[in-house]
Amino acid sequence: MGLSVCLSMLLCLFLKLAILSEIVVSDSFTSLQPSCHEDERSALLLFKESFFIDKSSCVYSKLSEWKSEGVNASNCCSWDGIQCDEETGYVIGLDVSSSCLFGSINSSNGLFNLVHLRSLDLSDNDFSYSQIPTAINQFSGLEYLNLSFSGFIGQVPMEISQLSKLVVLDLSLNYVDDKEFLLPRIYNFTSFLQNLTSLEILDLRYVDLSSTIPNFLSNFSSLTSLRLDVLLSPYRILCHFLRILDVRFNENLTGQLPEFHQRSPLRILRLQSTKFSGSLPSSIEKLDMLVMLSAYDSKFSGPIPSSLGKLTKLTFLDLGKNNFGGYIPSSFQNLTQLTALHLPFTQIIGQIPPWLGNLTKLEHLDLSNNQLHGPIPESLSKLINLGTLNLHLNNLGGIVRFDMFFNMKKLTELQLNSNNLSMFFDKTNASAAAPQFKLLGLASCNLNEFPDFLKHQNELEWLTLVGNNIQGQVPEWMCNTSLDTLVTLYLNNNFLTGFPQNLKFLPWVNLRNLFLSYNMLKGALPIPLPSIMIYDVSNNMLSGEVSPLFCNMSSLDSLDLSNNNLGGMIPKCMGNISISLSALSLRNNSFHGIIPQLSCNNESNLRMIDFSDNQLQGQLPRSLSKCMMLESIVLSNNQLNDTFPSWLGSLPELKVLSLHNNEFHGEIGKPHKELEFSKLQVIDLSYNNFIGELPSQYIFNWNAMKGINPSDSAYLNAEWNFSLLNNYMVGNNEAYKITISTKGVLIYYGVIPEMFAFIDLSSNRFEGEIPDLFGSLKALRSLNLSNNMLTGRIPSSLGNITLLESLDLSQNNLIGEIPQKLKQLGFLARFNVSHNNLTGSIPQGNQFNTFDSSSFEGNPALCGDQLLKKCRNSQFSPPAPSTSEEDYNAESLLKLDWKFVLAGYITGLVVGMVLDNIVFMSRPRWFLKMLPKRISNNLERRQRN
């Protein structure tokens, strides 16, 4: 049986707790209190006695008033959590949930004398490692059984399946300290369900059904929240009464929806963040009771079936982030009950249909990240209940009269970013009539100025005007807008020159994230209030010194002052904020003096520092060694004067270290411990005064450079996120950046791919031989040992570094022949062994045919086709057939492209949305879309002198 059978199977398994409460509540109130049977009373007392109730940690235990003596002692029907039958007086309901019961429970427990029970709730207690007792079958009339979250482990007894009256069964969330092997297990799911024909709600989250998983699912052996058998006929029967199917967030759940052959009472179907694929079958129209269909972030494809328009009870439809294509079906006109329509990331084409304006119950409309073109229909202004409208990143065009949104009094979230829209703001129309937005995205909307209506906005929390053509000063009134509420403000990529002059501090008291990069800001640094977390003013023309007021910003997470004209000393107190900081970049300014001590402690989260391209002097602060989370330290192009910081070996996460072009000196020496620097993958010590031998023992430690994981395309960065408006997750990541010399040019990497490894020890005074060990660093892309005093032969082990793109050994005193083995280096684009004392003939063929004389000159005894000195007896070697010209070009194009694309992620903002407690995370591609305008600033290439 194929994978196509999953839905009905799922139908049988996963249900929502929401309904549980209805059922419980419905018969828990009884006015008359019948009297209690003595045998049941003593059974209850025995039950109580069998547990320890930890009063110190317990807010309230229902059992605290169950007493053998005193008021109410005799009538157990009046005890908390007990419900008796009004006529017979037998206990029919027992609810001891969340009662701090601690202890084990077995089949001889007094509980099992309560044979008239119809409802039993033991949830949220601690039956520490008990199995569910087999005596559970004593309760033959049981309709409701809740054993969730109470520490049951091991085999679920088959006896449960004798409880044929069960309507609700909840065995979920019985996991103990993440010990998967202790999870409750059902060995034969088929037979387990066989007799439970009344079941309506079944919750088996964290129940292990793996023993019944057929082979084809065994790849997902770590799936704990849901493990499923292949569909067998009993489950089909079960599906006919299912109302809710909720399998969200089972990331490993694969399968396709089956054809639906008959109507079904299913009301809620949630497949969000699973790996369901294939198309939505047209027969989905059979599910005509459906009110909610959510398949966000799954793998469905094909057109959106027109038959969905027949599900006229739908109020919530979310098909976002799949591979759906085509148009929005016109049958959706009939979905008049819809309150939420989400179709983002679906490759939807065509225009926004004007009839959408008829769906007046809509509160959320998200068509973002598609390929919609044409205008925004004016008819949308009829959607007066709309709270969220998201159209960002489409190809919408034309003029938008912004007052079309003024009727939508409930509209709090509007995103029009990154289309080809021109906005028209009618200044005669009172712009005070605009709805009060909380979230407003007008990035790349061709704005030339701050829109007037912003004057009257008092509730903005998130505002982006990124990538417009706004020029000059931020107007004074703008600094009076949403003073108390604004949390996030993006003004980057405009032509702003500054803030009003009389403004001492930025006025927004709750501002946490401020993005002003890529403007033309002049003068002193705008000073935010201490609430600030992310402050990015990079790539402006700011000057003056950094105010010590920045030291008071104790929540600061990322501070990016790079590429400005700031000067003076780095304030000494700046070291204090290294506790909250994740990322600190002062790159490319004119700071001088020493680097202050950083007061890192156990809680410090500092992941990257970049002080490169300044005039910093003196020694490195030894306190750096206490910033245990540091992954990237970039100090290149300063005048730092110190010995090799072997003490940084204590940083377990260090991946990037650049000391390029400073005054470091002395021998590198040996590591103190075995694993020091083992995660290092980029090291640049070039242009310093290091002496002695190449550091073989360190090379031995550089484990990260030995592994290759070609599938990994992510890049090194510090990442963090937080929630906003209670609805959004906003994340930010600060990519580590570095300028390195490879293939003969300096290249600024706005991002460093996770799998990238790079060594530059050039232009020092290293001597001795090149250790064979370099050959073990298989992830290396570039190795530069040029301009030292190295002697001996070129180790043929270098031919093992198959990913190597650049190898520079020039300007040393190397002897011997160029090893033939280097011909294996299929990606080698740059090779330089010039100015050594190499002898013999240059290897011919493969990549070597692409290198010209400059790679080899200055070796008087070297001969080859590339040189004037031809080899005698040299045989003609044809170009190797393996690397065709075309392939090679494709490869290099791909790589170039890759650099550009990744550079676009420099400000990798993540915005997600939480609806109905679902977190929708997405990276807004509009950021990428609007970056190329300035991308050349990020990717600077300088020819080396």
Ligand SMILES: *[C@@H]1O[C@H](CO)[C@@H](O)[C@H](O)[C@H]1NC(C)=O
């Ligand atoms: C299901 O019910 C049948 C008939 O009552 C019974 O013979 C069988 O043992 C039951 N199966 C299980 C697993 O309890």
Ligand SMILES: *[C@@H]1O[C@H](CO)[C@@H](O)[C@H](O)[C@H]1NC(C)=O
């Ligand atoms: C599970 O039980 C059913 C019926 O009770 C039986 O047909 C099937 O072979 C059993 N499966 C396994 C794996 O034992």
Ligand SMILES: *[C@@H]1O[C@H](CO)[C@@H](O)[C@H](O)[C@H]1NC(C)=O
């Ligand atoms: C899904 O599979 C991956 C890889 O086997 C595993 O790491 C992950 O924990 C699984 N997820 C769940 C929710 O089981």
Ligand SMILES: *[C@@H]1O[C@H](CO)[C@@H](O)[C@H](O)[C@H]1NC(C)=O
């Ligand atoms: C809407 O529903 C009616 C009644 O079922 C049907 O006749 C009509 O064709 C539907 N409209 C669209 C556009 O599908």
Ligand SMILES: *[C@@H]1O[C@H](CO)[C@@H](O)[C@H](O)[C@H]1NC(C)=O
């Ligand atoms: C729906 O919208 C269309 C186009 O905007 C309009 O012509 C039609 O009259 C509307 N139908 C209803 C029932 O409002």
